[in-house]
Amino acid sequence: MSVLILGGLLFFSVNLGAGIAWLVAKIFHHSDEGLALLCGGFLVGLLTLDIIPAAFHLYNSAGIALGILMGYMFILLVNKSLHSSNQYRPSVYLLTIALFIHTIPLSLTIGNMLGDPSFTVSITTSTILHHIPEGFAITSIFIAQGQKMIGLLLCFIGLSICFSFFIWIGNHLHLNMKAQSVLLGVSIGLIALTSVKEFILHNIRLVSIRTSVTFVLTGYLLSVAFHLMS
Template sequence: MSAMILGGFLFFSISIGGGIAWLVSKLFQNSKAGLSLLCGGFLVGLLAVDIIPNALKMYKSFGIILGVLIGYLFFLVLRNLVHPSIGQSPSVYLLMFAILIHTIPLSMTIGSLMENSIVGITITASVILHHLPEGFALTTAFLTQRKKPWKLFLGFLGLSISFSLFIWIGHYVNLSIKEQGVLMGISIGLIAATSISEFILHNLKVVRAISFIGYILIGYLLSSLFHLLL
């Protein structure tokens, strides 16, 4: 299984997740605040039920904690750099960057196993299923900010190319467990900071308290549903 083919599978996976997000957005009548809170709740759920538990099983706590701190510092720096104005949120770009970092340990691990044909089918299935929620989250984020569809397409394409590139790099360069843990921690820190600050707290006073809690819970339950199904 070549790196480019696996990159194609990732594009296919996140596109399906994006299609599901588009259908869900119709239920909310494209409410910007509602979709933002939904995305925030979904990302918190994704961290709580999937990313953090898996990271703690695979990597040492110290590396993850260090990565989370670095990720939060990245968030503060990037937020100031990409804020074109006070009223416009850079959450889409921060989330895209966080998911890109999140794919690096996985893609490099896949690269190191490329010559093992036994794991080929398992890796392919993992790539297809694992990135459905990420496509959902990214598309929801794009919808909240009324971004053009072609920008989302370019984002998906960029992630797929990066995924293929790091698979190729992983075939020749091995990251240590500590380094992978730090990268995973950076991803967790960026996703957590972005979801809480940019999607949830940013809309704290925009909707009523009941709606605020309801949107977040729906997003969290959707992430739990993805986890159970996948």
């Protein structure tokens, strides 16, 4: 299977996730705060059910821990920079960066297996199912923060290009496991801190406790549903 086809499958996958997010947003269209809380709960579920267990099972634990620390330091620097320039709510950009970084280790792994025809079906299925939640998450926060949809489209195109590029690299070059572990750790740190700080804690005080719990729990249950699908 070619690199371009896999990139096209990722683009299809994130757009499928975007369609689901759009339907959910229609249900909760009166509450941008609720949609952000739902996205936060969804990302927490995605981390605890899929990303973190898989990361510590497949990659170097020390490298992941170092990456998480680097992600935390990066967020501190970004928040300080944006705060000093009076810009507001950098969460959508941090989440986008996190998803780009999260794509790299998976892409390299797929690139290493690309020459084996026995993996064709599993690679295709993994590519489609693995990125539906990412499309859902980033679309939800784009809608909640009133971002322009052209930015979302460019993000999806960029993700597809990044995915294809690092599959090509994985098929031709070798990036050691420690480096991949650090990258995955950075991604985990960015997603975790962004989902908790920017999506949940920032919005939880804007609505009632009951509403907050309902939206966060709904988001988590959606992540459970995606987990069962994959």
